[in-house]
Every structure is written in structure tokens, then in C-alpha cells.
Amino acid sequence: MGQCSKFQKSIYNALLKIPQGKVTTYKILAAHLKCRSSRAVGQALKRNPFAPQIPCHRVIASDLTPGGFKGKKNGAAIRQKLKLLATEGVKFTNGHLAEPAIIWRFHQEK
Numbered sequence: 849m850g851q852c853s854k855f856q857k858s859i860y861n862a863l864l865k866i867p868q869g870k871v872t873t874y875k876i877l878a879a880h881l882k883c884r885s886s887r888a889v890g891q892a893l894k895r896n897p898f899a900p901q902i903p904c905h906r907v908i909a910s911d912l913t914p915g916g917f918k919g920k921k922n923g924a925a926i927r928q929k930l931k932l933l934a935t936e937g938v939k940f941t942n943g944h945l946a947e948p949a950i951i952w953r954f955h956q957e958k
Contacts, residue, residue: 849898855883856892860902862954868903869937870952871945873910880954886910894919905932906952912945 849857858881866872874886874893883889893904894916905928909915917929930940939946 851897853892855888856895859889859892860896860898863902863904863906865954866903866906866952870950871906871908871933871938872952872954873912874907874915875910876951876953877907890916900932903932905929906936906938908945912948913943914940 849860852860859877862877862880874889878884878886878889881889889907893907896902896904899905899918905917907915914926914929914933915921916925918925920926933940938950945951
């Protein structure tokens with residue numbers, strides 16, 4: 849992670865805490881990092897050079913839609929994000945998270 853900013857490193861380290869089969873939102877992740885900008889978090893995720901090992905695909909929009917992936921909101925990038933999530937058991941129905949109960953909130957950490 850040498851080429852990453854301190855902010856990016858904090859985001860990427862937080863992503864490693866989200867268990868497989870769970871997702872969080874840009875807003876929840878930003879609040880966990882004490883960052884007031886969900887968009888800043890999204891910009892750092894867009895630049896994640898370690899995906900999918902550092903699982904930025906586990907971050908979705910607050911309206912429970914997939915959000916973006918690799919800086920895109922549709923097309924091949926979103927299909928790839930949905931495929932990664934599906935392999936982890938995360939399902940979307942009609943473009944929205946099928947099971948909101950799987951949303952990861954960082955206070956769940958052990």
C-alpha cells in the first residue's frame with residue numbers, strides 16, 4: 849500500500865473488516881472513518897489498486913443499489929461487481945439489495 853495516501857489506506861484497511869457475504873454503504877464507511885464525504889470515500893474506492901483482494905465491491909449506495917465500481921455506474925463494471933457479490937452470497941432483486949439485514953456496521957466488529 850506504499851503508493852496510497854493515508855486516507856486511502858484507512859479506507860482499504862476498513863474494507864478488510866467487512867466479512868464475506870456482507871456489504872456496507874459509502875455513508876456508513878465514511879462515518880466509520882469520521883469523514884464527512886461519502887463521495888470522497890467513493891473516489892478512493894474508484895482508485896483501489898488492490899481489488900478484489902481489498903473488497904471495494906462490498907460497498908453499496910445508501911439506497912441499497914449497487915452504487916459504482918471502478919468509477920462506473922453501469923455496464924461491464926457493475927456486472928463484475930454484482931458477480932463478485934453473488935459469489936459471496938449477496939443478492940440484488942430489481943436493482944436493490946435483497947436482504948438489507950446483511951448490511952455491515954462497523955460496531956459489529958469483534
